[in-house]
Structures are given as structure tokens and as C-alpha cells.
Amino acid sequence: MGDSIHQLKRLLGYLRDHKLHFIGGLAIVLIMSYTNGVIPVLIREAIDQGVTTGEYRLAIRYALLVLLVAILNGAFSFGGRYLLVKAAQHAVYHLRMDAFRAIQRHRMEFFDRTYSGQLISRITNDTERITRFLSFRVRMFVYSVFLIIVSLYYMARMNRALTGVALLTIALVVALNTTYAKKVRPIYDEVRHQTGVIASVSTGSIAGVKTIKALSVEEEIQGKFQEENEELYTLNVQATKITALYGNAPFLVMGIAMSVMLYYGGRAIMGQNLTVGELTAFLAYMLTMTWPLRALGFTIGDIQRSLAAASRLFEVIDSAPEHIDPPDAVELTNPRGEIEFRDVYLTYHTGKTVLKGLNLKIRPEEKVLITGPPGSGKSTLLKLIARFYEPEKGEVLIDGVDVRKIKTSCLRKIVAYVPQEPFIFNRSIRENIALAKPDASLEEIIRAAKIAKIHDFISSLPDGYDTVVGEKGVTLSGGQRQRIALARALLLEPKIILLDDPVSNLDAKTEESLIEDLRDILEGKTAVIVSQRLSMARLVDRVIVMVDGRVVEDGKPEELAEKGGLFSEMLGRGGWNGG
């Protein structure tokens, strides 16, 4: 409970400079509940003073009054809604930005353990839920509560007994609606989840259709789909059952209440204790309150869920490190490009220790191939240099300075990291290459593309450098992606270049030409290349073989080839191509 209040306070804190909008909106909603609550009273007057007495002029006067109040009510409703939506949207905007910035500050481990779908859901679904809570739910809560108060006040002035009936009805209906909200939400969550299952099974059937046909298991796959499909159907029917029973039950309660009102009210009229207008007003109140009562029930049923959504977002925000750089971070000017690992240990979030006391020194402008079986820690080594991960023990130094002490912006200029599967953004090639240097001139971009040997290909495209690539554009082959990523890295003119398995996923011919070109590309830079293909050995001054997070062999490629260790054994087997 205390925790919920704390979450709510923190959430309201995001209103910031829109606090006045929020409070103003609520005030208007308050007035609106009054104007709405007074309409049945005016109808009563119209009937009692106008219709029944035959004073139809009075009837018309009251009728016009009703219209006036309705227009006022509409204006209030518009204003209240607008102000609250505005306040809520801005609050959620700040919250969303905070969450997004936090995601960006998170260390890479965070992305290893979190599914991207989860993060997307935080930033879209959870924030949507909070917006709905702050604008719609809060509004309906205030509106409903005050409408009930106003209605009960006017009802009590007309007839106590009937007011008692109304009060009982209200309590019952709110309770029913709260139960309804609490029961139906989880089932709808399940429906959504099951819909996701259906989508993933369908994706499997379509993407894997060749496999299904090859195995000749169409019937079995269809059977599996039918099962999940049936499950979705059952869940939907279950949800409908709840909606039909609990969602409609308030109407039954209302119906009974209105019948009771008619009977006792009718008798009271005959006994001269009540007027026709008053009875009509009572019935009108019940009708007016039908939807607000539902909204009230849903608000109560939803508070927990909305605050849970908020706390999930707060968790993303709070778990992120506050700053990326320590306060005493330094700039490195004129880097030489020396890299050193001093007794480095690293354990992944999965509990797997990948580096166990690694010591390694790479001289400026040296070209090094790091090879070894999968899981030996090769790629991790690169990620430590790029400071995607930080060692749990030991240090990684560039030119003798701990990378943790180098300003991130500076480190990014010195070190260019080309991942195994370069990410191509759904934008033009030009923007993709100029990623690190958005103000780069086209000449600079073309120069980088020429060194990366991708210029000719780009020029052959109808829109040249403005061709949109990626998911919704032209699809690039693995080799083309690698080259774009290289051009991207080259544009920065980095001192250190890190290549994570640049030739995996390339066929033999493309591999061959890329290796040839890399010779020029890496000129004058420190280069650390991680690869399982020994063909890269031709390119480097030094080969390091890693096994289980340790360096087991280190030396010139020719030396290692003759030494009779793991490297020569791998070579002796005809390398990777001989088999």
C-alpha cells in the first residue's frame, strides 16, 4: 500500500510544468459532475411545473434550461478532457524519455538478458496504460465520485427511502464492475498472449514451410496449429462469458432498483408524498449513473495494474547506471593505438566465466588475428576494448590509460568496432555510412566507400548513395553489409579497428576479395581481428590462439604454423576449407 502511494507520488511528479493543467482539468471535471447531476432536477421541474400543470411555457423554459446546462456540460467535458489528456501526455512523454535514456545508459549485459520485445512493451504498452490511467481513469474517478455525491444529495432531498435504494444499488453495481474488471483483465492478457502464440506458430509454418514439406508433416503441423487455435477460441469464449455475466449484471441490478423505485415511488405519488417529476428524476439519475458506475469499477480494478506498469518503468530507469563516464574521465589526444590487457577476468550474466586472468599487449599499428574454438572468449576481448563490457577484475588499457577513464565520446573516435553482423539501419546508404559523423560531406563518404570497395556497387544502384537499405529497402548481401560497416568505421579515421569475424557468412570468393582489400584498409592502424577462418592469417603480423579464456599460443603466423601447436593442427587439417 505504502509502496503504491510512493509509486503514485513519483508518477504525479512527472506532471512537472503541466501540474496546473492537471489540477485545472480536475476542477473542470468537478464542475461538470455538478452540471450533469442537476439535469434530472431540471427535468423534474419541467414535468412537475410544466407538463402536469399544463403550464407549457414553464415546461419550455425548463427545457431550454436543460439545453443550456447540457451545452455548458459539453464545454466542461471538452475542457476537462483536453487539459487532462495534455497533462497526462506530457507527463508520460517525460517518463518515456527517462526510460529510453535509461535504456541507452544501460550496460550491454542488460541487453543480453532482456528481450527487445519486453523493452518495446515497456515503452509502448506500459506507458499507454499509464496515460490512460492519468487522463481517462483519474477523470472518470473524480467525475463518477462527485456525480454520485451530487445525485445522492438531490435524491435525498426528494425522497429518503428511494435514495436508500439508489445507494444500495450504487454500492452493488460498483462492486460488480470492480469484480468484472479484475476478472476480465487477466483473461484478456491470456488472449493476447495466445494470439502471440498463434502468430509465432504461423510464422513457423510459413518460414519453415520447406522443412515441413520435406519432412512431410503438414498434417501434424496443422494439428498443432488447431490445438493452439482451439485454445485461443476457448479463452475468447471464457472472456465473453465473464463479460456477458459480470458486464451485464449491473443492468439487472439497475433494472430491479428501477422497478422498486417505480412501485414505491408510484405508491408515494398516490399518497401525495412524491411527484411524477420526482419519480422521473430518480429514474433519470439511475440511467445517468450507469456508465460512470462502470468506469468507477474499472478504475478501482485497474489502479493496481496501472501502478504495476509504472513500477516496471521505474525499474528500468532505476536499474540503469546514472552516468556513463566517471567524473574524472579524460580525453586522449593523438593516440598511438597501443592496447593492453592486465589480468582481466570477466563473467557473463549467465554465470559463464569467459576470461580468466588475460594478459596481452598489442603494439601500435600491429595487426593481430585472434582465433580459437567458439566460446573461447575471442569476441569478448573486442567488446572489452570497445568498453561494451567492463572487466570484473583487472584493466584494459589504451596507450596506458584504463578505458573506463577515457571519455566515451573520445573512445568512440579512437576505436572503431565492426560487429559480426553489422546492423544496417532502415535509411539511405549515405546515412548509414555517415552514422558516426552526420555532417560528413559526400566526398568524405565516397572516399570511405572507395577504400571499403563498395563505391562501385553503390553507384550501380538507381538512387546511388540515397538508396534506402534495410528491412524496408534494398536488401544487402552479407559481404555488402560488411563493407558498408567498414566504410562506416573508416569515416571516423580511427586509430584502432576491431573486426569481429568479418568473413563469416561470406562465400569463398567474397571472402577472398575482402581479405585482399583489408590489407589497404588497415594500413596505419592497430587492428584486432577475431575470426575462425585461418585465411585471415595471411593478413596479420601476429596470431593469438585462445582456448577457454586464456592465450595458449602467440606469435608470427609462420612460426606458429611450424610450431606444431593448435594453430598448426588446424592448418594441417587443410584449414577450414579442406574438411
Place this chain on the structure above:
Amino acid sequence: MAANSSLALLKRFIGEALSHKRTLAIVVASIVGSALATLAPPYILRIAIDRYILANNYSGFLVVALLYLASLVAQWFFATLQTFYIEVFGQKVLRDLRARLHEKVLHSSLDFFKDKSTGDLVSRIVNDTGIVNDVLVSGLLGSLGSLLSLIGIIIAMLLLDVKLTLVTLTSVPLMVIVAYYFGGKMRRAYRETRQKIARISSVVEESVAGVETIRAFGRESDVEREFSKVSRETIKAYLRVAVYMGLFWPLMNITSLLSVIVVIAYGGYLAYQGAVSVGVVVAFIQYAQRFRGPINEVIGLYDSLQSALAALERIYEVLDDENVEDYSGREVERLKGEIKFEDVWFEYENGVPVLKGINLHIPPATKVAVVGKTGAGKTTMANLIMRFYDPTSGKLRYDGIDGREISRKSLRKRIGYVPQETYLFPGTIMENILMANPEASEEDVIRVCKQLGVHEFIERLPQGYNTSAGEAGKLLSVGERQLISLARALLKDPDIVILDEALSSVDPKTERLVQDAMLRLMEGRTSIIIAHRLGITRFADKVVVVDGGKIVEEGSPEELLAKKGHFYRLYTSQMGEV
């Protein structure tokens, strides 16, 4: 023209949806009951006021009050029935539609998938069917009920008083205009917010998927700026919705009240003249408030009809596609494994032959390696053996029988196909292997995996055989995934094996494992290896070199190497690297 075709579409859909007759009968009964029940309460109220309350008639008043109660209970009862059965009926239609689409996709030939993306097809199975149900089933039936009660209300009003009815109805056109104009704007604005939210989610997706690249190049602030921009656009879209909603609901409310006011004013005048009773006026006030719900619903349906018809069209496009595989033909129990290509020509696209007169005889239990450059037609040959496609001209014979005469299903059951890229289906690794042979047990899977030497590495996965494919997919290399394919193939105990050897680099340990597994699978079976790395050819009895859709060389590996022809050149260019 367009209206005609959408009408035909709708007719066809309704015709098909009528299959669940029993549920539909209940739906129709509940709609009619509900419409009738809505009419009764104001009518009874009028009688109660005029004949009992104002007439000071105590006797029998309880009966009228109970009648009122009964009518309200009936209203609730039919509404509940209607809510439940419309949805059940809709969900039944929806379920059938999804199943039909899924089955159709499974039975389509590979030609069908040529110009369709997976995402698009999944969206047809999941989203389009949903829209169709919301609008054309639930929406249509709900609107039918609405229309019915509207008509009923008008008839009931006419029975009470004609003049008052006509006056009350004057606000209806106003209501229709508000519902159509502002309601439409509101719904469109709302749709826009959905698109903005989708934009936000794609920005987040990109920033998470590309996080390494973004960080490596220090693009954090740009991504943040973009995110801020789409978030601000979302605010604008939502404010637009707030404006239209803010106009729509009060205006609906005011027009609805307008009819109440008209009833009070004119009804009051008539009552003063003695032309109508007070009870009639009260009843009219109640009726007048019952217009807006149905009107709003019908117009909302009209509004979304267009998108629903488009969704329906997309669904039928898939269901009506003619690229379906024919599963009829001779059933084969076991094959000796002899394969013969007889002057086989094949084109994927008209006029562009990929295979040009292939003649090849593969005797039972021989191992043949097919080599050649990318695009030479190697994979096409495998596709033809699998009968994913049939030759454009020429014949493929299995044990002397023309492939076209054998049922695709029974043929494929006898062939173990190991593609380059292993597709892992949602589910566990165990389920993924087990699917190859529905009759096999989990013990069989483990036995096969042990036989192939795959068992140990599967056991090393976080949950062994129960590791989910999604998780395993991230942890497994291409080679390790191919081992799962090999296990699938062996579990089938096929007579013919087709191996599309993986192109991507495999570490030496896995490579040896894959190779050993391949050899074990090929043992005693007719085997066709599509070789990208030529090292594997040394295990073949015969090498076939394909170039430009033709066989240019054929013979044992030793022969061909000695001949110093095509194969020799391919081999030395690949082997001479290190």
C-alpha cells in the same frame, strides 16, 4: 463495379459463415428478443403513470410494477444472451477462418511463397481475420440488433402518438450527422495514434537491435532525438483525439437531449391541450434517449466496413490462390533408391531455364556430390528430387517410376532432406527433432542423436533436450543447427538422402561432428550432396559438375582431378588458399 465486387465478397463470406446454424439461430432469437425487450419498459411506464399512479389506482399497481420488472429482466436476459452468443458465433467463424488459412498456406506449393513475405501472411492469419470478425460478424450482427430496436422504437412511438413521434424524430438526422462527421474524425484520429505508437515501437526496436552499432559510433543522442520526435508526434495525435472526442460525445449528448427537450416542450403543449397523457410524455422521454446508442453503432460499422472488406479480400486472395500441391498419386512404401533424370528442363520463370536437359543416373546406395558455382542449378536439382517443383519438361524416375505418378507425401517420407539453413520451429529441441517422425518416441530421438554424436552437445544446452528453440537458436552455430537437421533426417530412416552442405564457416570440432554425422546418415542410402566446400567430395562415389544448368563433367573424384577439367579448377582454387 467496386461496390459490386465488395458485395459479392460479402455475400460469399456470409454464405460461408452460415455453417454454425445452431449458434446463429440463438443469436437471431436473442437479437429479436432484445429488440422487443427494449421497447417494453417505457410502454409499461406509461401505463403505470396514466392508469395507476395519476389515476390513484392502488389495485393492480403491484402487477404493473412486476411487469415493469419482468420487462427489465427480459432486457437484461436477452442482452446477456446476445453478448455471449454473438461473440461465440464470431469466434467460431474466426477460428475456422484461421484454420483454413493456415492449412491453405501449408498445402501451397513453393511458387506461392515467391512474392509473399512471412510477416504479411502471418498478419493475414492473425490481424485480418480479427478485423473481419470485429466488423463483419460481431459488428454486423450488433448493428442488425441496433437497427431492429431503432425500428421497434419508432413503431412503438407511432403507436403511442403520431405527431409527437414525428417531432421527436427531427433530432435524428442531426444525430446521424454528428455520428458520421465527428465520429468519423474521431476514429480516424484514433487510428493515427495507433500508427504513432507503432512508430515508437519501431524506433525502440531499432535502437535495441542496433545497440552495438549505435554505441560503437556514439549515436546515442541522435537516436534519443528521434525518439523524442516520434513521442512528441504521439502527443499531438492524442490531443487531436481528445479534441474530436471532446466534440463528439457532448454533441451526441446534446442532440440526444434535444429530442428530450422537444418532447417536453411539444409534449407539454399537447398534454396541456389534453391531446396526450403525462404518461405518454414520460414514455417518450425514455424512448428519445434510446436513439443515440444504435445510431452510433450503425454508423461506426459503416465507417469500418471499408477496411474490413479490404481485410476480407486479402484473406480470400490467399484462400483462392491456385498454387497448391497435389497430394494424390501412387503410395510408395520403400524405395530401392534409384534416381534417374531424363532430359530434365526446368524454369522458375517462364523463358528462363535454370536446368537445361539434365541426364543423370544415380544407382541405389551410391553417393553423388553435385558441385558448381552459385546459381549453377544445384539446389534446383535437389528441389526437383523433393518434388517441391516438377520438371518443366523431361522426367525424374524413382526406381523407374515417373515422379509425377508418386504421391508427393509418400515420396517425401522416403527422402531425408538436410537444407543449408536449419529451421527451428517454436517449441523445444526435442519437439523439433521428434516432428520428423510422428511415430517415433523420445527414446528414438536420443538414440538417433547418440548415433550421430549430437547427444552430448544437446545435453550441454541449458535445459538439454527441453531447451526452447528460440533460446537454442541464439546459442547454436549454423553447424550445430545443421546437426539437428541431420538428426531429423535420420529419425525418418529414409531411403534417399539429400544434403545441402552448410556454406558458412563451422569451427573445426563442429565441422568434424557434422561430417561424421553426414557420413553416418549416408551409409547404405542413395545420397546426393550439394557441396559448397569441396573437401567433402572425397567421400563421394561420383562427382557431378553443373554449370549454367547443364552437367559439364561427371565421374569419380580421382578421375576428375586427374582429368584437370572443371572440377580440378574448382578444387584447386578453393584448396589453394592457405
